[in-house]
Amino acid sequence: MKIVRVETIPFSIPYKKPLKFASGEVHTADHVLVLVHTDEGLTGVAEAPPRPYTYGETQESIIAVIDKIFAPQILGLSALEREAVLEKLDRTVANPTAKSALDMALWDILGKAANTPVTQLLGGYSDRMRVSHMVGFAPTDQMVAEAERVRDTYGITTFKVKVGRHPYTDDVEACRALRKALGDDVELYIDGNRGWTASESAMALRAMEGVGLTFAEELCPADDVLGRRWLVSRCPVPFVADESATRPGEVTRELLGGSATAISIKTARTGFTTSQRVLHQCEGLGVEVLMGSQIDGQIGTLCSAAFGAAHQTSTRRAGELSNFLDMSDDLLAEPLTIADGTLRTRESAGLGIEIDPKKLARYRQDT
Known part of the structure; x- marks a missing residue:
């Protein structure tokens, strides 16, 4: 299973x-489809989503770093040599989504070679995950209406509420309205995307007392x-490190540094x-x-679900x-x-990603 070509x-x-959220807003999914081809005819598939406001990556930079730096370094290696691949990728700093897409594509190849779903290879704990839904910035009544629609249509009962606006009272109002409309059986948690100062965050949390945040x-x-x-x-609630x-x-730094x-x-x-x-780092620390x-x-959602469902720890909370x-x-x-x-x-071998050629031809940007 030697790597013979990488396609972006x-x-x-x-x-x-x-x-819409505190660090920016997204109007289009300008992503990169990553295909890793092997000499045995197996192809691994993954997706790299650039987030310039978080990691500095763009669609163009992902393609450039994979085509010009990463691909030449990993050609000739086996899909089994994941550690060797990561060693070469890590010689270049940053570029996390470009590196991650290549890693997941290799796992897809391994699953296909073993005729086994990647979820089983990773741990095999479950074949599904509970889902949480993100509620972005909007007038409060629209945020409530969206959450109610998603709950009633898809049975989702966990909601991540984007906060970080100024004044913070707008977000307090939205969270209180969501709790009142959705009831106590629904989980609510908030994500500020680094939008407030520490003092503003503390004031907002005090104002949200009684909302029942997770x-x-x-x-x-x-x-x-x-x-x-x-x-x-x-x-008053567990504080999640993301960016x-x-x-x-960085996980070590954030947790041990308080x-x-x-x-x-x-x-x-x-x-x-x-x-x-x-994940294992967090398990060892009881986090x-x-x-x-x-x-x-x-x-990308299918990749996240495949990993999350594979481990007991990551299935405890809605993804x-x-x-x-x-x-x-x-x-x-076949849509999710x-x-x-x-x-x-997916029950099929690998990640179960099958690309619709007509849709790819419609949305690709290199033709």
Whole structure:
């Protein structure tokens, strides 16, 4: 299973409506389809979603670093030599989603070679995950209406509420309205995307007392070291590190430094191999994890679900697996479905990603 070619295909699919949050907003999924071809005819498939406001990657930079730096370094290696591949990729700093797509594509190849779903190779704990849904910035009545629609249509009962606006009272109002409308059986947690200062975060949390939040995520800047420690020491719920914990060393720093008490794992930025390291790191420290979303399309969602379902620890909480519902289309020949609040992994070998050639021809940007 020698790697003989790596292919990068840019594609762009509009969202039905902009997704708005404190660090930016997304109107189109300008992603990169990554294909790793082997000498035995097996092809691994994954997706790299650029997030320039978080990691500095763009669609163009992902293609450039894979085509010009990564691919030449890994050609001739076996898909089994994942550690050797990662060693070569890590010689180049940053570029997390480009590296992760290559790693997940290799796992897809291994699953296909073994005629086994990747979920089974990773751990095989389950074949499904509970789903949480992100509620982005909008007038309060629209946020409530969206949450009610998603609950009634898909059976989802966990909601991640984007916060970080100014004044923070707008977000307090939205969270209180969501709790009143959805009732006590629904889980609510908030994500500030680094939008507030530590003091603003503390005031907002005090104002949300009684809302019954499950978690608070990245309310203030990742590099506000003292402010984050001060805030987390006073936070009434587990504080989730996301953008501040993008690799194992940062996870150690955030947890042992008192800047977080839980970790968001995103396969789009740590692939499967490094995500397992982060997961086991958290298990060893007795820290909860969430399966986060990089505003993934259906390909990325399937990858996240495959990893999350494979491990007992990551199935304890609902995973952020519904962002694709806001996209106008996708590349999968067989679209994902959410029913009774859960999403199932694919039973076919590998990741079960089958690209619709007509859709790819429609949305690709290199022709």
